[in-house]
Amino acid sequence: MNPVLTEIPDIKDYDYVIFATPVHGFQMSKIMQAYLNQLPSLKGKVIDLFITHFFPFAWMGGNVTLKQMKKIIEQKEGQVRLMTSINWKNRHREDVIQQVVTTYHV
Numbered sequence: 861m862n863p864v865l866t867e868i869p870d871i872k873d874y875d876y877v878i879f880a881t882p883v884h885g886f887q888m889s890k891i892m893q894a895y896l897n898q899l900p901s902l903k904g905k906v907i908d909l910f911i912t913h914f915f916p917f918a919w920m921g922g923n924v925t926l927k928q929m930k931k932i933i934e935q936k937e938g939q940v941r942l943m944t945s946i947n948w949k950n951r952h953r954e955d956v957i958q959q960v961v962t963t964y965h966v
C-alpha cells in the first residue's frame with residue numbers, strides 16, 4: 861500500500877539537503893519513496909544520504925536503498941555527495957553516526 865503524505869517539507873530555498881530513511885523490506889521505506897518521487901527538480905542542490913538498517917549485511921537492503929535514493933535524485937538532476945549506511949546492530953554504530961554528524965555539511 862502506498863502512503864499518503866500529510867506533511868511535505870518544502871526544500872526549494874535550500875541548496876544543501878540531507879535525506880535519510882530506514883530500510884523497510886530490503887528497500888527504501890515507502891514514505892521516503894513517496895516523498896522523493898513527488899519532489900520537483902533538484903537541480904543545483906547538493907544532497908547527502910544516510911540510511912539505517914537492522915540486518916547485518918549491506919546487501920540485505922542497505923545498498924539497494926541508497927541506490928534507489930540516488931537514482932531518483934539524479935533523475936531530478938540533484939547531485940548526491942556522501943552516502944552512509946548505519947547498521948543499528950553494529951558495535952561501531954555510534955562512531956558511524958559521529959562521522960555523519962561531523963562530515964555532513966557543506
Ligand SMILES: Cc1cc2nc3c(=O)[nH]c(=O)nc-3n(C[C@H](O)[C@H](O)[C@H](O)COP(=O)(O)O)c2cc1C
Nearest residue numbers: 882883884885886887912913914915920921922948
Ligand atoms: C516493516 C519493517 C521492515 C524492515 N525491513 C528491514 C530490512 O529489509 N532490512 C534491514 O536491514 N532492516 C529492516 N528493518 C529494520 C529497520 O531498518 C531498523 O529498525 C531501522 O533502520 C532503525 O530505525 P527505527 O528506529 O525506525 O526502527 C525493518 C523494519 C521494519 C519496521
